[in-house]
Amino acid sequence: MESTLDTNKPAIAAPSGTRPLPFADHIRNQFESLRRQPELASDMDCFRTGATLSSIRYIAHPHGLHVARWLKVLSHTKTRIAIDTANPVPAFANEYVSAIPLLPRWLRLPMTLRYFFSGLVLRFLATRPSNELIHAHCASGNGLVAWMSGRRYVLGTYGSEIYGAKERGRIYCWLLKKILQKAERISVGSLESIKILVEEYDIPAERIYFFHLGYDDTSFRPLGHSHRMQLRQERQLPTDELIWVVNRRTDPHYRTMEVVNGFLEYCENGGIGRLILLCGDHQPEYTKAICDVIQSHAAGHRVVVVERMLSSNELASWVQLGDYSLSVPKTDNFSVSTVESMGCGTAPILANLEGYSMLRACPSVRWMTRFEPADFAAMFAETAKSSPSALEAQRKECFQFVQDGYSTDGAIRDIAAFYLGNRQRQAAILKRAA
Numbered sequence: 001m002e003s004t005l006d007t008n009k010p011a012i013a014a015p016s017g018t019r020p021l022p023f024a025d026h027i028r029n030q031f032e033s034l035r036r037q038p039e040l041a042s043d044m045d046c047f048r049t050g051a052t053l054s055s056i057r058y059i060a061h062p063h064g065l066h067v068a069r070w071l072k073v074l075s076h077t078k079t080r081i082a083i084d085t086a087n088p089v090p091a092f093a094n095e096y097v098s099a100i101p102l103l104p105r106w107l108r109l110p111m112t113l114r115y116f117f118s119g120l121v122l123r124f125l126a127t128r129p130s131n132e133l134i135h136a137h138c139a140s141g142n143g144l145v146a147w148m149s150g151r152r153y154v155l156g157t158y159g160s161e162i163y164g165a166k167e168r169g170r171i172y173c174w175l176l177k178k179i180l181q182k183a184e185r186i187s188v189g190s191l192e193s194i195k196i197l198v199e200e201y202d203i204p205a206e207r208i209y210f211f212h213l214g215y216d217d218t219s220f221r222p223l224g225h226s227h228r229m230q231l232r233q234e235r236q237l238p239t240d241e242l243i244w245v246v247n248r249r250t251d252p253h254y255r256t257m258e259v260v261n262g263f264l265e266y267c268e269n270g271g272i273g274r275l276i277l278l279c280g281d282h283q284p285e286y287t288k289a290i291c292d293v294i295q296s297h298a299a300g301h302r303v304v305v306v307e308r309m310l311s312s313n314e315l316a317s318w319v320q321l322g323d324y325s326l327s328v329p330k331t332d333n334f335s336v337s338t339v340e341s342m343g344c345g346t347a348p349i350l351a352n353l354e355g356y357s358m359l360r361a362c363p364s365v366r367w368m369t370r371f372e373p374a375d376f377a378a379m380f381a382e383t384a385k386s387s388p389s390a391l392e393a394q395r396k397e398c399f400q401f402v403q404d405g406y407s408t409d410g411a412i413r414d415i416a417a418f419y420l421g422n423r424q425r426q427a428a429i430l431k432r433a434a
Contacts, residue, residue, distance in 0.1 A: 037075045243276060248329065
C-alpha cells in the first residue's frame with residue numbers, strides 16, 4: 001500500500017495545533033512525573049526500609065538524561081532518592097525522589113564556581129550524615145562537588161569527560177585524576193573506559209564496575225504484526241514496504257546527513273520504503289539543512305522527520321513500527337537507544353565501534369565500517385532484500401537477546417552490586433562481555 005504522503009516534501013510529523021516543548025522543559029517534566037513503579041527484583045532486601053540501600057543520595061543534575069535512567073530503574077524498588085544539585089533548578093519532592101539545590105537559583109555564577117561552592121556547602125553547612133555514601137553522576141562537575149565535600153562517594157562516568165580529558169588541559173586532567181582516585185568505586189559503560197581508568201588514571205581495576213542499566217522494557221517491547229501495521233496506517237505509512245528508523249538525535253556526530261543522502265540515492269536506484277528521523281535534542285540549523293535536501297529531492301516524500309521531543313511511549317511507538325534501526329555515530333559508549341530498538345524487535349544497523357562490542361553475540365545486528373552516502377545506499381539496498389520470514393526471525397532474536405542481558409530486573413541487581421561492592425556479580429558481567 002502506498003503512503004498518501006506522496007509529495008516532494010519531507011513529512012514533518014508533529015501533532016497539529018501544538019508547539020513542541022523546549023528540551024529543558026521536556027526533561028524537567030519527565031523528572032517531575034517520576035513515580036514509584038511495580039516492584040522488581042523483590043528478593044533484594046537491601047532496598048527495604050531500614051536496610052543499606054533504603055535511601056540513596058545523589059549529587060547530580062536532577063533533569064539529566066543519564067540520571068533519568070538510574071531513577072527509572074530504582075523506581076521499581078523500595079528505596080528513596082535524594083538529589084543534591086549544583087544546578088540552578090527548582091526544588092522538588094514527591095514520595096520517591098527529591099531535588100535540593102545547594103545554592104540559590106538567583107546566584108548567577110559560572111557552573112565551575114557553582115560546583116566548587118556547592119562542595120563547600122556540603123562540607124561545612126549541609127546537615128547530612130558524615131559517613132553517608134553519595135553517588136556523583138559525572139566525574140568532572142558533580143565529582144568536583146563530591147571531592148570538595150570531604151564525604152565518601154562513588155562515581156558514575158559517561159565517557160567523553162575521560163576520553164577527551166587531554167584536550168581540556170593539564171589542570172583539568174590533574175583535578176580529574178584526584179576526583180577519580182578518591183572515589184570508593186566507579187561505574188563505567190564500556191570496557192574501553194576500564195582500560196583508560198587503569199592505564200591513565202592509576203585506578204585499581206577492582207574499584208571499577210562495568211555494567212549497563214538495561215532499558216525500559218515496559219515501554220520498549222515488541223508488538224504483534226497487526227498492531228505494528230495499525231501504527232503504520234495511523235501515520236499514513238505503507239504496510240508492505242520496509243521502514244528504517246534513525247533513533248539517534250539529528251547531529252553531524254551521528255552522520256544524519258550522510259544517512260539521508262544514502263537513502264535518497266537508494267531511492268534513485270529504484271528502492272522503496274521509508275526512512276524515519278527521530279530528531280530528539282537536535283541541532284535546528286543542521287536539521288533544516290537536511291529538510292532542504294529532502295524537500296528538493298523527488299523521493300523526499302519517503303523521509304519522515306519527527307522534530308519534537310518524544311516521551312518514552314511515543315518514541316517506542318515509532319521504533320516498534322520499523323524493521324531496522326540505525327545508530328552510526330563517530331564515537332560512542334554502549335547506547336541505550338540501541339538496546340531499546342532491539343527490545344522493540346527492530347534489528348539495529350551499527351557503526352563498528354568498540355563501545356558496541358557487547359552486541360556482537362547477536363547475529364541479527366548488522367555492522368558498518370564505511371559511512372559515505374554510497375555506503376548507506378548499499379546498506380539500504382541489501383537490507384531491503386530481507387524476506388518477511390527473515391524479518392520476523394530477527395525481531396524474535398533481538399528481543400530475546402536484550403531480555404536475557406539487559407532487563408530492568410537485571411539492572412537493579414547490577415546497581416546494588418555497585419553500591420554494595422559485590423565483585424562476584426561484576427565478575428559474571430565481565431565474563432559475559434568478554
